[in-house]
Amino acid sequence: MAEPEGLRHAAIAWLEQRTFDRQIPLSRDEIADFEWNGQPFRLIPSQQGIWKPRGFEATLSIVTTYRSPGQKRPYEDEVGTDGLIRYKWRGDDPHHPENVGLRRAMQLRKPIIWFIGIGGKPPEYQVVAPVYLVREEPEQQQFVMAPLAEEDFAVEEFDEGFAVPALKRYLMRETKVRLHQPVFRSTVLMAYENHCAVCNLAHPELLDAAHIVDDSHEMGTPTIGNGMALCKIHHAAFDRRFLGLRPTLERPIVEIRQDLLDEVDGPMLRHGLQDLHGKPLMMLPKARANRPDHDKLVWAYDRFRTATAADVA
Template sequence: MEEQADIRQDIFRWLQSQELARGGYEFRREFLRSEYTYRGVQIALMDRQTGIWNPQGFDTTLSITNTLKGPYDDESNAQYLRYSYERVAGRPLISGRNLKLRAAAERQDPLILFQEVLPALYLPRYPVFIQQDDPVEGFVSVTLEKSLVDLDDPIYSSGSPKEYAEQVRMVRRHQRDFRRRVVRAYQDHCAVCELNIPALIDAAHITPDIDVSSSTEVSNGLALCKLHHAAYDGNLLGIDGDYRVSVRPDVLALPGTSLVRHGMQEMNGRSLYVPRAFSLRPDRDSLQVRYEGFLKSW
């Protein structure tokens, strides 16, 4: 039992790290079914087809999924989701998967709700809890307001959870939205090397998003491949207000394996690839401020 609680917490942290790594993106079912492991054992986080997922060995439901066109009449608003039991001929079953869903309600175990936001793309919300279980009508009510908290954030435990959840919800929505807009503006290209493999392209902030003056305008963003995103954030590479790329001298001096040479050293002095529309181009002043930080970091 205790181990199951630990696994759940571990799953939540894992999801959070995956979201952060991808800038808060949606996931595909195959990914959610195959990528997570606990102590070397693979655990699927989502069911192959239906909504209620009870992994082997779990006493209560781990996740529920609501789809764009689900078979049941799930109702949702910002605060809660009315989620249907599994049914046969329109009638809720008082057996099968529903038993573990009801057990999750009784024990108040935290679950994951996967919401399909685009066809075959799911946005996880966790932890969510079942507030009400109605076996007669065959629905549970899932409260959503706790679901968007940063599990490690100390602010979570102080202040109003509702306000905090609202804040986090907005931040997350902005992050997802920001990524899409930035990556689209650069037509899936890295601004530094022009790599054009969408899965490897991130949206980086010029003024970091922890800064109060940070904006979610495309002009505060740069589409960068994973390598150049990490290099930019780690001050191995800088970009000045004239859209010129510089590589830190000690990186330039490294012995040149082909990746060091092509991936880093040859970027020195390059002009940035920027969107055609002026309004979408990176803000020169913010780039310059960040560039001065880069120069000081040597």
């Protein structure tokens, strides 16, 4: 059959709703719930990384497989200086059917669904959609992708104008918002089993993936070693240096700023912050490779102590 009119847009809209606007990952079984005209329709390949359903002229979806901590994740270090993402060919033959399908998606300006593995048993995938192929780099055997909403995509801008500084900044910002932040959140929350590291709250809707080192800092990479699952109150307290984490060999120790310890207020302050002072984190990932990077904890703790000293003074 030929590609049904409207299927791509319906699938992307369904995935956006199903993931609560990219807030949660999906398993293969959950992705398989998609239907078209009352019938199940596969959106993700069973094995290979590039999926072009039978009869389709252009690729519908691509998959980046999960890499465990310590291994290079495929989505890292593939954002060029132009703010765009690189996706490798299948093999080295430009005429391989899967590469042809990607090329036709580029030529026809078709939106593509990107499933990024974040681990788990069964495996789960962060959905990034739509993405558009905007250019091919045959010498590097790769395509160039932009994670843009359809209303923002104008292919003419990407011919020679992609290096314009304003466009470059925009693309980098969109890549961060549409790619790195959702993948970072899902990966960190999965490692912490959807529990707040500080108080053990187990409602993912109330949890954030917090950066230990600010993402504006050169150390503030969107990697699991720079992340912790924190409830919204403890995330805000950590970012604003009301709450610090003293690094230890085992579990970091929670410290609350002295002026908050001296303050008298209601039960939220007492139970939510003051009573946690001096206690170890309640939740850490089981895999040591997923735990906070010690050097980043030291950086954040020094920042917290500076704030504390200034406040006391």
